[in-house]
Amino acid sequence: MLFLLTALFLQLPRYVVFAHPVLPDSVDTSIEPTQLLLCTGPHFTGDCTHQNVTALGNDHCLSLDGTAMSVQPGSGLDCMFYANGVCRTFLDPAGESLRLFYPGEEDLSGRWSPLSYSCVQLNGTVFAEEAEEGDGV
Secondary structure (H helix, E strand, C coil): CHHHHHHHHHHHHHHCCCCCCCCHHHCCCCCCCCEEEEEEECCCEEEEEEEECCCCCCCCCEECCCCCCEEEECCCEEEEEECCCCCCCCCCHHHHEEEEECCCECCCCCCCCCCEEEEEECCCCHHHHHHHHCCCC
């Protein structure tokens, strides 16, 4: 029995995976046209995550945890971010929502951190052509 335990112990390092922390300079900030990049620090620093977005329209509300300090929608998305978790504005639409498309907002520290969002796809719309030409919102 001792022989089996010793053999198992010697084989264990082959199966152990060691995690290495990712430095902010090495974070992959490239995104697909239908992805959303969310980072906990300004200028796309801190912990960054990529979310695949199903752009179903204005009635499809997705929640966030409120830690995003920089946001970048993919080039194929037009997204509306909200200060509440229900994708609605109540008293002040300009102060409670933020419309973003690529390249997004790299520093939300002077504003509120979004708690929800909804996106629509830009492909094939007049707005997409205007945004690509620089005449967008």
